Amino acid sequence: MSNSVGAGQFTYEVVERWGILPTGWTFGPVSAVACDSQDRVYVFQRKDPPVVIFDREGNYLGSWGANAIADPHGIYIGPDDVVYLTDRDDHVALKYTLDGRPLMVLGERGKPSDTGCTKDGGRVARAAGPFNKPTEMVVAPSGELYVTDGYRNSRVHRFDAHGQLIHSWGEPGKQAPGEFHLPHSLWIDGQGTVYVCDRENNRIQLFSLEGQYLAQWNDIHRPTDIYIDATDVVYVSDLKPTVTVMDKRGNKIARWDSPFGHGLWADSRGDIYLADVMERRVTKYIRH
Numbered sequence: 001m002s003n004s005v006g007a008g009q010f011t012y013e014v015v016e017r018w019g020i021l022p023t024g025w026t027f028g029p030v031s032a033v034a035c036d037s038q039d040r041v042y043v044f045q046r047k048d049p050p051v052v053i054f055d056r057e058g059n060y061l062g063s064w065g066a067n068a069i070a071d072p073h074g075i076y077i078g079p080d081d082v083v084y085l086t087d088r089d090d091h092v093a094l095k096y097t098l099d100g101r102p103l104m105v106l107g108e109r110g111k112p113s114d115t116g117c118t119k120d121g122g123r124v125a126r127a128a129g130p131f132n133k134p135t136e137m138v139v140a141p142s143g144e145l146y147v148t149d150g151y152r153n154s155r156v157h158r159f160d161a162h163g164q165l166i167h168s169w170g171e172p173g174k175q176a177p178g179e180f181h182l183p184h185s186l187w188i189d190g191q192g193t194v195y196v197c198d199r200e201n202n203r204i205q206l207f208s209l210e211g212q213y214l215a216q217w218n219d220i221h222r223p224t225d226i227y228i229d230a231t232d233v234v235y236v237s238d239l240k241p242t243v244t245v246m247d248k249r250g251n252k253i254a255r256w257d258s259p260f261g262h263g264l265w266a267d268s269r270g271d272i273y274l275a276d277v278m279e280r281r282v283t284k285y286i287r288h
Contacts, residue, residue: 005256005285010245012285018059019043024190027052029277030087032225032263034077036098039267042083043275044075044280051075051083051153052099056267058284064100064180074136074148074185082179084137086147093137093147095131106147106163112271117152121182121200124154128163132155136225140209141192148183148196156183156196156211168209177213185225185263189232189248196235197223204250205234215226217250222262225263225275235272237261243274243285259283 006012019041021027022263028047030171035041037051041054049063050072069109071089078084082103083096095104112132116125120133133151140146143161155170173179181200186192191213192209205213222239229235233253240259247255263275268285 004257004288005243006010006245007218007254010254011288012160015058015284017281018273018284019052019195020054020060021055022060027056027280027282029280030275030282031072033273033275033282034075034083034265034271035211035267036077037079039100039269040076041265041267041273041282042075042098042158044072044085044263046072046277051096053132056166056269056271059259062099065096068102069094076115076136076138079175080139080141082139084132084139084145085118086150087135088133088135088151091131091133096284104163106137106159107134108240112226115153120151122152123151124181127154127168127171128153129157129168135183137247138186138188140188144209145196146186146188148186150180150184154180154183155285156180156194156207156212156255158247167211169207174178177205177216178207178211184223187228189228195226195228195234199223199239215250221245221251224261227264227266229266230268231272233266233270235266236258237264237274243272 003080028045032044048066050065073088074086076084083095092107097193113128132153135146135150156171184199185197204217227235243258259276260278262277272285274283
């Protein structure tokens with residue numbers, strides 16, 4: 001069954017259950033999705049193997065990572081074609097090659113930092129260092145690494161390219177600039193602005209690379225993921241659930257009802273992939 005969503009230049013054909021898995025396979029909860037420079041699609045699922053790779057038509061190409069990830073959460077593929085993952089329950093952020101060779105581990109497996117928080121998305125008593133259930137890692141143009149942290153912390157951590165912590169920012173809270181309640185994902189644009197999905201505060205906060213607050217966007221309900229393309233178009237998934245297309249000032253261009261989007265990505269042609277934890281699937285929006 002196919003239908004159209006969106007508006008104007010941002011109109012899409014919906015493919016409701018995208019991706020052809022090998023015979024006998026089914027998706028686990030699909031946490032996140034990303035594309036490499038060749039528009040190959042990497043689906044990050046809470047099941048072994050956690051990383052499943054497809055071409056843009058949805059044909060299966062391969063998979064990797066069995067027994068390596070306790071709890072898949074975020075996936076980001078940099079301009080360098082390096083894969084950046086977060087393992088939420090193991091409290092680590094990881095770098096891999098496209099074919100699954102481990103390059104770096106940030107954090108100590110199984111050792112959460114002390115935030116006084118005892119349940120996911122609960123009240124964080126005190127902001128702490130890396131990590132307590134981290135959510136996403138991205139690379140800045142400089143090669144520095146930024147991680148949102150997370151389900152039991154309220155921080156963004158900044159590391160050098162070798163994984164040494166430079167500094168962290170963010171405090172638990174519901175309103176003031178720089179306060180977070182479940183920082184769920186982030187993006188860094190070509191100009192060096194850091195966009196943080198402050199999920200339970202219903203906003204996206206914008207910061208400098210040093211963590212200085214710049215602005216916030218409030219027209220969003222529990223944002224889960226953000227992607228910004230080469231033409232500065234912004235794509236956001238949320239738990240309303242909807243997909244929103246915005247400009248770089250946070251103005252809405254198009255918005256439509258969607259499945260439960262926990263993560264999203266757009267490829268070089270402007271097609272959108274939406275990761276659905278609840279329904280264990282990927283939805284593809286093919287741009288007209």
